[in-house]
Amino acid sequence: MTIDEQLKIIRRGTTEVIGEADIVDRIKKGQTLRVKLGVDPTAKDVTLGWAVVLRKLRDFQKLGHTACLIIGDFTAQIGDPSGKSKTRKQLTREDVLENVEAVTKQFYRILDPEKTVIYFNADWLGMMSFQDVIMLCSRYTVARILERDDFTKRLAENRPIAMHEILYPLCQGLDSVEIDSDVEIGGNDQKFNNLVGRTLMEQYGKPAQAVVLCPLLVGTDGKEKMSQSLGNYISITDTPNDMFGKTMSIPDEIIGNWFELCTDVPMEEVAEMLGEGKNPRDAKVRLAKEIVALYHSVEDADAAERYFIETFSKKVQPVDAEEVVIPSELVVEGMVNLPALIGGLGLAKSNGAAKDLITAGAVALDGEKVTEFRHELSALTGKVLKVGKHKFVKLIEG
């Protein structure tokens, strides 16, 4: 593969490649690049948003390079201030370890384990003495740290910045020094931190890493960045049907962007699909199938499409709704209080919320809208309960 072809792969779905010339040099010299990605173990699920940078890492692996994952078990206890207008809550060591375990398994759905090395940054950051920390701090200035726009903004808005937060970029930069990374991949919001890595590596007399920045994937709401705390996410472990359905719910404007960041479909083809006179819905169906195929299989993608058309486009009952047993304690003298059932099954936030849903006409039994709260047990069993647009369960007697 020529250098240009390799660069085309590297550049897809990035906003900026800083130090690209260094990457080219090192590839020409035949080096196996050490490509760093910091992993913040604050979540249990790998979302499509997270997958963007993981897939970029995989691109490098495909070109023969080594992925260096830094598990931020130490830094997670500080909390990355990136994009946050508030001080993050600090995680306990147990939380971190639990998340790490859940998440590393999911990484290998994307990454090649043969070409992946995992580091824990507590191994070096946790060993530093206070004197080491002070020496580190002496290599950076307050003014430079405060250049960072989160900090600038917070200062301007009279919001607090805790001292430990300004150390976060330094910690992350030190990771790069420690593992001698050639390239660091990061989301756009990591630019500042990644650049600190470059500076720090030079300070320590090492060649500076290049930085590859990927845009942040917008969530299914089409507004905010995809994140687990906002609930606008698709997890790579979601079922094919969920993945498909959630993808179909994204606003039209972000379809192209999702193609670029979440699939390998050539951009020329994407432009074609989104051209004049084309129905964006068709592009979205293709997108949804591509995504399902990537994390499940082509067959699953086809099945998910069929399910989607049956259930939502034609509004037919799903055949394979999950079966759920009606808890016996909810049955009193043969009667069941439906709000309590819906609340109890977690289909609504609370019994009160379930009641509101029934009143709003959002609840149906075998396709028939329900208006009553109390029902005979016999009138419920064997029926498909629908709550809202896309929650279905089949009720079974306990």
Add this chain to the structure above:
RNA sequence: GGGGAGAUGCCCGAGUGGCCAAUGGGAACAGACUGUAAAUCUGUCAGCGAAAGCUUUCGCAGGUUCGAAUCCUGCUCUCCCCA
């Protein structure tokens, strides 16, 4: 170290003794319309209860009062100005 301001529901933000489970906006959820898109209209939005109603909420802990988000005391946290 000195002086000043402030802490209200997911967020912003009204409310200064009873009419406050707390105005308004945003977010979210649901219904109609759709393409599980957008826009629009409507409804809901502390918990429990079929309901009457009950319980818990206005930084934290006490107190005054028949009655407190509102008054008093102490505490915690944050911001601003000066050093």
